[in-house]
Amino acid sequence: MSTEDPQAAQDFHHQFDKVWGNPRGLLALTIVNHTTIGLRFLITGGVFFLIGGLLAMLIRTQLALPGHDLLTPEIYNQVFTMHGTIMMFLFAVPVMEGLAIYLIPKMIGARDLVFPRLSAFGYWCYLFGGIILTFSLVLEIAPASGWFMYAPLSSSVFSPGRGSDFWLLGITFVEISAVSAGVELVVSIMRTRTQRMALQHMPLFVWYILAMALMIVFGFPPLILGSILLELERAAGLPFFTVASGGDPILWQHLFWLFGHPEVYILFLPAAGIISTIIPIFCKRPIAGYRWIVLAIITTGFISFGLWVHHMFTVGIPHLAQAFFSAASMMVAIPTAIQVFAWLATIWNGRPVYEPPMLWALGFLFIFVAGGLTGVMLALVPFDWQVHDTHFVVAHFHFVLVGGMLFPLMAGIYYWLPHFSGRMVNRSRARWGFWLVFIGFNLTFIVMHVTGLLGMPRRVYTYEAGLGWDIPNLISSVGSFIMAAGVATCLLDIFLHFRFGERAKRNPWGADTLEWSTSLPPSAYNFATLPECATRHPLWDTPDLQTTIEQGHHDLATIDHGRRETWGSDPVTGKVREIVHLPGNSWLPFYGALATAGVCISLLCKFYWVALAMALVSLALLLRWSWENGAHPRAAPNAEVVEGDPPLHSRTHDGPGLWGMMVTLLANSSLFLSLLFGWFYLWTVAPAWQFPEHNPINWLALMLTGVPLTIAVIWFVGVVRRLRRELTDHLQQHLWGISALGLVHLIGLVATLSASPLTPQASAHDAVISVMLWYQLLHSGLAVILTALQALRVRKGYVGKMAPYEPVVVERWWVYTAGVFWIIYAVVIVLPPLWELA
Amino acid sequence: MRWCTPLVWLSTLGLIGGCSGPQSALEPAGPAADIIAWLWWGMFAFFTLVLLVMTGLWLYAMQRRGEPAKAEDAERITSRWIIGGGLILPLISIAILLAAGIPAGQYLITLPSDKTPLRIDAHAHRWWWEFSYPDAGITTASQLTIPVNTPIAIHGHTDNVIHAFWVPRLGGKIDLIPGRVNTLRLQASQTGLMRGQCAEFCGTGHAHMVFQVQVLSESDFAAWQQRQQQAIRVAAEHEPAVQTFHTHCAQCHSVRGVSNGSGGPDLSGIASRPLMLLPHQRHTSTSIEQWLQTPHPRFDSETRAATSALTPSARERIAAWLETLTE
Amino acid sequence: MLSPFHPLQMALGLIVWALYFVVIYSGLSVVCTHSPPPAANAGALNTVNLALLALTFAVALSLFYQAWRGNKALRKEVASHAQSGASEAPLPTRQFIARIAVATYLVAGTATLLTGLPALVLIPCV
Structure with missing residues (x-):
């Protein structure tokens, strides 16, 4: 449809608004649109940043003078623990995700993310988890073992209160949000780019976010597993980290840093993405070395998973093994240096202008390079032995995180503010804010390196005069207050601009990427019609793109079917394959998150039966949510499309949902691999590990339970194969049969488990086996339920010959479940006797 | 910029x-x-x-x-x-x-050397350090005495949380981990006093988990070791103090030749040791008395109960006696 | 074998590096816990280090070989494409993938060498 006539154009957009528009009032809780969710993430993250910053001010006030007794050690320990926790988990990661959630669909020319209800669910989990966690601070029972919660300090023996539980449960809850955003971003980037946006045309920011999201998918599960294990140890006495029963506290450190180091790059990559986006715009020329940067992103993503032991150089690991990590830690400097020099080359080639975003980008460069260099120092093993756990390290990681994340974030916020608000900021206030933060930051943290070298350990609530630490600490405290004033100035600037800012004109910075072709601020559907994009610089190549998009000159211009639609395209070439129809606003994500919060709170209060009930409620809500898919009346009952357009994704065999399942299973397998790592680690390294004389699990019984599972999987695979050939006779009966077979397996598994003399509270060996089998139970149970639901859906006509999409997705779950079963069988039943033989 | x-x-x-x-x-x-x-x-x-x-x-x-x-x-x-x-x-x-x-x-x-290293076991408690010299059969608290120019092998033990042994002027640090014994080689090249501190966060008293390092010449060290092997003689004027000590303190604290408590730091050389918060300052009768009156909140409830049971005169007596316990 | 133009090739080199990394680290830890080599002071020439170095070189070599193979295929494709004169085909994407893949193989090979080289000088289990 093309609409040159203004009245027709208004009607055209009005129709889109009817389908895509956001409700107001209480119903705003049902919004699933990525623009709104992204902004909610950003604002909530900003609030947590202020809380975390307030805690930082308390820390600096306490340390300003020797022997200062503003805070007792108990409170101080809570304050620094929560400062780190809030800044990392409730500010840095969610804000970066929020920015990605807001920008990615707009950059790749899509109307929304691919799983909108999941975005909303993730946001609510983040919000509720954050509130629960912060609430502990108000109650003065906040966690107090440091943000990395080392066992056994965080165990129930040495931290008897609820503090550690708040941390473990709250963070796991928040983590759900991180992982779901990660999955969603990966699938959106891979599968919903606009027509002909091939890999080499993706804006660099999209590459960065793709890497970040994949790193979240692999990096967060180890921590989720670690938190579950530690909470099990605290609440139920399963001794994973207790030496006497065959556990090992070092296992916690491995699991934590397996997450913790990639985490740093999870924060840095999107930040670098912002810089790579901004610099070319303000230099008016394409980024130098696009392919180099892509290479650097991929390399960083991998190598950052091989660094975690550099946080553990003092735990007594063999020096040669430390050297591997030392080398890898230094190697990660290479891709970083490539990016830094690519930015330099871009500036060198162009004629840059000092706009506020550019100022922050320059500040980033100085601070981040300095932090990177001290990072290389710390990677040098002997030097690390000296400064590990001192204020030198504190200074280093603030350089890396503030320089590598906050400064680029501010650059990005100033850059995209006109997009959020449709207005421009006041340049002079922006400058003031920048310089105050920059000077305050450097004053605080340059000097803090010296404090560390003078021997001040981190996490001491006080120190005595006469050690040479007084003056540097005072300087740091003064600096931190200057920085706080700077942050306040920036916030004021941003607040005021919403009201008084000059109206932004179209594409105010003269940018090249698609997000600037929406209206400012954007409509809920971003683009009335979806443009082709076979270039890295669509807006530089076609400056009137915004007009032609609004006038309906591009694709997917029909809306009278009432579906929210966007392109589904080939992950490599970007050629359109199907129309993805997206669900609309819904209460289910909100209720689901509320029920999950209920689980979290009842676990905290140790109401285990309530927790179980709440867990069942949230499962039911999530299943209810999955019910409204495919040919369901509230999804896409009618599969008609405009002639020439590809089919709806729910009428195909490998739509984005399949990708969603695969990426989720990657995250899931990362969790399972962490569990296997725990098993092998304790087995080979824990000082008091012992195999019992007889394996508590009956090998024959367990094998027998595997038989129906395996048959069910083979059966399911066969059914899906027939489905792909459009053979759907007796589909419902097949699915019922598979589900029943799965149930037989499930019953067998429960029987085997309850008949075995496992004593999970007495030995780490039995504890790990128990967790593995519970994990198996959960997967088998879900497989049975999902399949039964599929059978029901066939009966209702939501799934079948014309909508064959969902069984293909469920099939992967079955295959995974069976794979996990036999791996568990191998490592628990087969391997130990073989090891004894060897 | x-x-x-x-x-x-x-x-x-x-x-x-x-x-x-x-x-x-x-x-x-x-x-x-x-x-x-x-x-x-x-x-x-x-x-x-x-x-x-x-x-x-x-x-x-x-x-x-x-x-x-x-x-x-x-x-x-x-x-x-x-x-x-x-x-x-x-x-x-x-x-x-x-x-x-x-x-x-x-x-x-x-840390190659032609001398055999002197083994010292460092035990980390919440929140104080105990050092024992297995060859000489000596145990000290909060003070590490070592000979100059001799390699030292610190063997780190903990039966509670993770701590880290660290004397920055001598070298790097090593974590003390339950279930393991990590070792650290150190050597001092000059005599004198310096300070060490727990570097791994270990809870409420982390900031106070400090110790003094005393580097002695080899002959002084030998003499010091010998002194540490002898029982402490109690002067007649302090007999009443020792009696009070036996009632209230001796269950946990040992003093060589006087009591054999366990759980708390050995007090045999207390007057030569740094006061917890103030290194390079010795315990004096006044400081000890003050301490007995208002013990630091990080100490466990038993310590606080025991000290609160002391009358002012008992505090004075004990403080006066403890002040005489030099190394 | 996957074609040098498959998008997975952009990650495969570093996946191999990651696996190599896990193998040497966990292998070394297990050996050091259960059967450390007898003479701790004999220097870096012992079975453990030799095995580590052999693995390092084997992995690095195979990664470099993959880089070479990808590069050859890339050149061939570019040449044949220039001959046929067809500019419509999705060559840029294939080329892009292959180039990044070759580079990641080089990076992974170098990373392998850098990671493993400490085994030339360090005694394994102290």
């Missing part, structure tokens, strides 16, 4: 001017700390140079006037910068660093 350069210089001057301190890694007093300090200064000089050059390049690139580069020039400039700065520079730096760092680490681990 113009602000940074003076800042860097200021901090540099600050470093050179104020590196000394009882716990400063920049005032090394042993071969291991020496090597680390040298590594630091080398890296500091080199990386400061890198940082300044990088910043300079950026500022220069920002200010450059004239026409923007043409496409083919831009290509050439880009690959020159990326290959030169992004690949070659870091690769060379890494090679140099590893070439220096790996042998240095190896040396620090073994």
Whole structure:
């Protein structure tokens, strides 16, 4: 449809608004649109940043003078623990995700993310988890073992209160949000780019976010597993980290840093993405070395998973093994240096202008390079032995995180503010804010390196005069207050601009990427019609793109079917394959998150039966949510499309949902691999590990339970194969049969488990086996339920010959479940006797 | 950006001017700390140079006037910068660093010497240090006495949370982990007093988990060891104090030849030791008395109950006696 | 074998590096816990280090070989494409993938060498 006539154009957009528009009032809780969710993430993250910053001010006030007794050690320990926790988990990661959630669909020319209800669910989990966690601070029972919660300090023996539980449960809850955003971003980037946006045309920011999201998918599960294990140890006495029963506290450190180091790059990559986006715009020329940067992103993503032991150089690991990590830690400097020099080359080639975003980008460069260099120092093993756990390290990681994340974030916020608000900021206030933060930051943290070298350990609530630490600490405290004033100035600037800012004109910075072709601020559907994009610089190549998009000159211009639609395209070439129809606003994500919060709170209060009930409620809500898919009346009952357009994704065999399942299973397998790592680690390294004389699990019984599972999987695979050939006779009966077979397996598994003399509270060996089998139970149970639901859906006509999409997705779950079963069988039943033989 | 350069210089001057301190890694007093300090200064000089050059390049690139580069020039400039700065520079730096760092680490681990190392077991409690010398059969609390120019093998033990043993002027740190015994080689090259501290966060009393290191000449050390093996004789005037001590304190605290408690620090040499918060200051009768009156909140409830049961005169008696217990 | 133009090739080199990394680290830890080599002071020439170095070189070599193979295929494709004169085909994407893949193989090979080289000088289990 093309609409040159203004009245027709208004009607055209009005129709889109009817389908895509956001409700107001209480119903705003049902919004699933990525623009709104992204902004909610950003604002909530900003609030947590202020809380975390307030805690930082308390820390600096306490340390300003020797022997200062503003805070007792108990409170101080809570304050620094929560400062780190809030800044990392409730500010840095969610804000970066929020920015990605807001920008990615707009950059790749899509109307929304691919799983909108999941975005909303993730946001609510983040919000509720954050509130629960912060609430502990108000109650003065906040966690107090440091943000990395080392066992056994965080165990129930040495931290008897609820503090550690708040941390473990709250963070796991928040983590759900991180992982779901990660999955969603990966699938959106891979599968919903606009027509002909091939890999080499993706804006660099999209590459960065793709890497970040994949790193979240692999990096967060180890921590989720670690938190579950530690909470099990605290609440139920399963001794994973207790030496006497065959556990090992070092296992916690491995699991934590397996997450913790990639985490740093999870924060840095999107930040670098912002810089790579901004610099070319303000230099008016394409980024130098696009392919180099892509290479650097991929390399960083991998190598950052091989660094975690550099946080553990003092735990007594063999020096040669430390050297591997030392080398890898230094190697990660290479891709970083490539990016830094690519930015330099871009500036060198162009004629840059000092706009506020550019100022922050320059500040980033100085601070981040300095932090990177001290990072290389710390990677040098002997030097690390000296400064590990001192204020030198504190200074280093603030350089890396503030320089590598906050400064680029501010650059990005100033850059995209006109997009959020449709207005421009006041340049002079922006400058003031920048310089105050920059000077305050450097004053605080340059000097803090010296404090560390003078021997001040981190996490001491006080120190005595006469050690040479007084003056540097005072300087740091003064600096931190200057920085706080700077942050306040920036916030004021941003607040005021919403009201008084000059109206932004179209594409105010003269940018090249698609997000600037929406209206400012954007409509809920971003683009009335979806443009082709076979270039890295669509807006530089076609400056009137915004007009032609609004006038309906591009694709997917029909809306009278009432579906929210966007392109589904080939992950490599970007050629359109199907129309993805997206669900609309819904209460289910909100209720689901509320029920999950209920689980979290009842676990905290140790109401285990309530927790179980709440867990069942949230499962039911999530299943209810999955019910409204495919040919369901509230999804896409009618599969008609405009002639020439590809089919709806729910009428195909490998739509984005399949990708969603695969990426989720990657995250899931990362969790399972962490569990296997725990098993092998304790087995080979824990000082008091012992195999019992007889394996508590009956090998024959367990094998027998595997038989129906395996048959069910083979059966399911066969059914899906027939489905792909459009053979759907007796589909419902097949699915019922598979589900029943799965149930037989499930019953067998429960029987085997309850008949075995496992004593999970007495030995780490039995504890790990128990967790593995519970994990198996959960997967088998879900497989049975999902399949039964599929059978029901066939009966209702939501799934079948014309909508064959969902069984293909469920099939992967079955295959995974069976794979996990036999791996568990191998490592628990087969391997130990073989090891004894060897 | 113009602000940074003076800042860097200021901090540099600050470093050179104020590196000394009882716990400063920049005032090394042993071969291991020496090597680390040298590594630091080398890296500091080199990386400061890198940082300044990088910043300079950026500022220069920002200010450059004239026409923007043409496409083919831009290509050439880009690959020159990326290959030169992004690949070659870091690769060379890494090679140099590893070439220096790996042998240095190896040396620090073994700390070769023709003398057999003196073994000392460090036990980390919440929140104080106990040192025992298995060869001589001596145990001290909060004070580590070592001979100069002799390799020391610290064997670290803990039966509670993770701690880290660290004397910055002598060398790096090592974590003390339940279920394991980690060892650390140290050596002092000059006599005198310095300070050590727990570096791994271990709970409420973490900030106070300090100890004094006393480096003695070899003959002084031998004499010290001998003194530590003899029972303490109680002067007649202190007999009543010892009686009170037996009732209230001896269950946990031992004093050589007087009591054999367990759980709390040995008090035999208390008057030669640093007061918990103030290193280089000795316990005096006044400070001990004060302490007995209001013990630090980080101490366990048993200690607090025991001290609160003391009458003022009992406190005075005990303090007067403890003041005489020098090493 | 996957074609050098498959998008997975952009990650495969580093996946191999990651697996190599896990193998050497966990292998070394297990050996050091259960059967450390007898003479701790005999220097870096012992079975453990030799095995580590052999693995390092084997992995690095195979990664470099993959880089070479990808590069050859890339050149061939570019040449044949120039001959046929067809500019419509999705060559840029294939080329892009292959180039990144070759580079990641080189990076992974170098990373392998850098990671493993400490085994030339360090004694394994102290």
